[in-house]
Amino acid sequence: MVYLLYISVVMKMHNLHKISDEELVNLLTKDNQKAFTEIYNRYALNLADFAISKLNQVEDAQDIIHDLFIKLWEGRRSLIITANLKTYLFTLVRYKVIDKIRHNITRREYASTAQRIADYFDHGTNQQLEVRELNLLLQNSLKEMPPRVQQIYQLSRHQHHSVAEIAKSLNISTQTVKNQLSKALKHLKKSIGNVIIIIAILINNSL
Structure with a gap:
């Protein structure tokens, strides 16, 4: 029985693209790097597209996705997801996009003020x-x-x-x-x- 259970786990490890998000998160909290890679492959592109659509800046969007997945891995052992994984990841990206927009507004305020000085x-x-x-x-x-x-x-x-x-x-x-x-x-x-x-x-x- 134990042997069969072991075989089942091994098969899942080699077919991560077929398992649910919930199972992936469970594996991730146990330091499973393949589960992390599968989550990245499953969602990174769509998350990046979403960020690009809001920022119109590919480099900024890439930075957001890069930072998000670094923090996801670093905080894997204490990870608690109350909603589904997709909603969780898109919510994180949404907040990061808002922070980036605020940051960019600060830049524009500086440029706008400098121009107002020059014009006046x-x-x-x-x-x-x-x-x-x-x-x-x-x-x-x-x-x-x-x-x-x-x-x-x-x-x-x-x-x-x-x-x-x-x-x-x-x-x-x-x-x-x-x-x-x-x-x-x-x-x-x-x-x-x-x-x-x-x-x-x-x-x-x-x-």
Whole structure:
């Protein structure tokens, strides 16, 4: 009887594409790498398509799926899925997409604010001086950050290097690059708020 049970388990291990999601999750919690691979093969492409459809950025979508499956494997032993596996994975991707959109909005806010400064102070010597003062405010904000964060930010925003290119040139992981860029953007967001207030004051004074 025990031998037959063993044979049944072995057969399932070699035919994972035929077993249910629930059984795959059960195997995954027991450190079964083949079960993890089967889950990846079963859902990764559809999850990536979903992320791409929301972000319109292939690289960002790939990063989301990559991070999701890394965390799925790392947290396998404590994995608790109350719904079905498909719903669970798509829900995780949905939240990650929302976080990425928020992150991208921060970037757009920075670019939009910089353009508003340039548009408003486009004429006149005094206005140009004020533009330089506002740019100095942003530069000073950058200088408040650690040197490595400044370097990564400059490579990304001013030299337009990709995350992968920065990671390779600095010999660090892509995740480290992302973390440092996130720190830089959070810090600059405070400065952006100050700049918007300054613009409002200057506009009101000119009326």
